Amino acid sequence: MWWDDAAPSPAPPELPARADVAVVGGGYTGLWTAYHLLSEQPGIEVVVLEAEHVGFGASGRNGGWVSALFPVSGDALAARHGAPAAHAMLAALRESVEEIGRTTADEGVDAGYVRGGTLVLARGRAQEARARSEVAADARWGGGTRWLERDEALERLAAADRPGRTVLGATASPHCARVHPRRLADGLAAAVRRRGGVVVEQARVADVVREGRTHRLLLDDGRELSVGTVVRATEAWTATLPRLRRRLAPVYSLMVATAPLTAQQWDEVGLADREVFADHGHLVVYGQRTVDDRIAFGGRGAPYHYGSRIRPSFDHDDAVFAALRTTLRQLLPQVELDFTHAWGGPLAIPRDWHPSVGYDRAARVGWAGGYVGDGVATSHLAGRTLADLVTGATTSRTELPWVGHRSPDWEPEPLRWLGVNAGLRAAVLADHEERRTGSPARIAPVLDRLTGH
Template sequence: MSAPSYWLHTLGPVTPRPPLAGDRDADVAVVGGGYTGLWTAYYLSRLAPHLSIAVLEAEYCGFGASGRNGGWASGLFPVSEEKLTRRYGPERASAMHAALAGAVDEVGRAAAAEGIDCDYAKGGTITLARTPAQLKRAQSAKGFIGAGEASAICGANDVLGGIYSPDCAALHPAKLVRGLAAAVERRGVAIHEGTRVRRIARGLVETDHGTVKAGTVVRALEGYTARLAGHRRNLAPVYSLMIATEPLSAAEWDRIGLRRRETFSDERHMIIYGQRTADDRLAFGGRGAPYHFGSRIEPGYDRVPAVFDNLRDTLTEMFGIRPEIAYRWGGPLGIPRDWMPSVGLADGIAWAGGYVGDGVAAANLAGRTLADLISGTKSDLTTLPWVGHRSRRWEPEPIRWLGINAALHATNLRDALERPRV
């Protein structure tokens, strides 16, 4: 498979847009052609159509996490509402989570308005509790449901309860990002693919095909931020890997459920995530791949056979099936030092990211927020807690490598200790 994910493979070969043809000027230069950059360009072009906007993408739109993720447009945020409340107060914490929940609907609304058929299905999400320790955690959470109700949604083995939230939609991420790129172009935004950005500064973007002078520069690189000069320690690129099965039979789906295409996970510490695709596959992923020294990002890191085998074994353990695996892939996501995503604009440079893997809906919210900030529009979005937040930088190597990988091993150990002994 030449495409870097099942999602991209289903869309066929990519015909890249032409790269930047030498130096140019723009009002706004957006660095990164994924969800964050494209949503920013989309909403800004609607809000301020007089602005000239250029999107600069090293590969092609959707090459990164936007074309490889689990297809969850969710209201999840990596910082709990309790922590947000302690730091920002109950009103602002509640506003943050309400805005993310609203972003789930906005993704569907905008896709429909632009004629983007991205297999959007808002069935919600369920987090299963399948051990006594997991059940104890789940029982204190908002949206807790009992074993019978949870099993009726997702027919996994050993279900003791679960947490259900309506604020999630399953979708085909590559269809969304490719459709969004086309919608942005229709609004007059220039997209330059095959154009790697080397350095950004106030009013300036240096690429391998020329220099763009712009009044505002938007950094929207997420897991690839570490490749940008001077930004290696801003976000740690940590890999998440996925598999997709061959289509399952009607009998298997009768037992598994997910009839409204609810997304699913469980209460283990090492994150797993899955969805029923529109063509009746299980697309399933999880963390566990190592962090690479120096925040390196390489194509070979997308494939870790031991992690793929573990993902397949987890599906077998959860559902009592041994599915044929049709696709295997992975990619880096961006993790800030305090796990707090952020959006901001200062001294002509805007940024958004650090979604810790929950970026499909969050990037939409970030794009709308950046559009308001850049255009000078005052709104409820520009007062949300993540606006202007600055995470402290990750430690230098080798401390960063030792710390992140030690945390991964500790997370696996915690899950092992919570498994019932037979």
């Protein structure tokens, strides 16, 4: 759906023979890196190489949450890196949410940015207990998440009760905005071009050969580019690179979208402030009111594919699409929902659920990723940080605890396939148990350890 009204790409530029920096990957991480390099060091020669079109991966397919969410909790960050580092990391993410709004406004990017916050329903006693615990934990890290009682929650989103899923309240965070993902990617690419960067689509890198202090990038169509620094911004597609197959696991998230709702229907539903929404279940779901008044709704549940394979056919899973449509209809039975679109794509999960940014100064190679689906704002912070690292600047960003973090590799197959799919299945079973018993699932502590919480 995000691609329906995408503007055609500009005429392809000629690939230069050399540049200072080559960014491999034309998603948010690569585009923000290029944007900030060009902003902070005018005159630097930056080339972005994208195998398909900008925003082809998760950047152009996601749920449009510009959130300060981080897949590692504040408490877990503090345990690994210390409390001051955890405070700094989470504060930097909150700042990124605001900074994306300022930058899109300054650059004239019509990405539908509206900072309406996040509303996450507590449906049942087990979810309520988890939600209240999250509010208390967030308070320790200055997050500003608050608990809403049932009436206030339903006033903002008129969700229906179902057996085992009575709405008991919700958590509300101010640190999230809604965007149109593809428009954001296209707008960033245009901003990079205006600053003198070169964005080359249909430019698949086949290999990178290091030659002393430079790198020679070989494209699969025979073209070559010589650069001083290479930044890898390939997110889920990192698992397709020969030397990095176990670095990240590509897991699919799928989405559906409705036809536009009428003003009367929206009066019955809510989301008047364009809040994004979810619930406190173990299996992730997420939704937003789009710029053209549809509901875009997504979730996990699709299987991990053996050998970290990524194929276009995996973008579609009829069973998951049907489950998403049913879930949304049960959530909002007061309005008739007609569905017009369904799509999906892979996101990247590190073995310890910990995103990272890194730069090897000797090799002059940078990288970032492993956002576990929370990458719209996180990739902005990653891009700014990579720009600092590449240019040699020492800033508060380069001191953040994810800089230089190295996640362990995933297990070889078939252990990886068994483990990832067992985790996905465990989340489904945990939600079923909680709806049946009203108590936290017995497997929940294991899931929390698996997911970095």
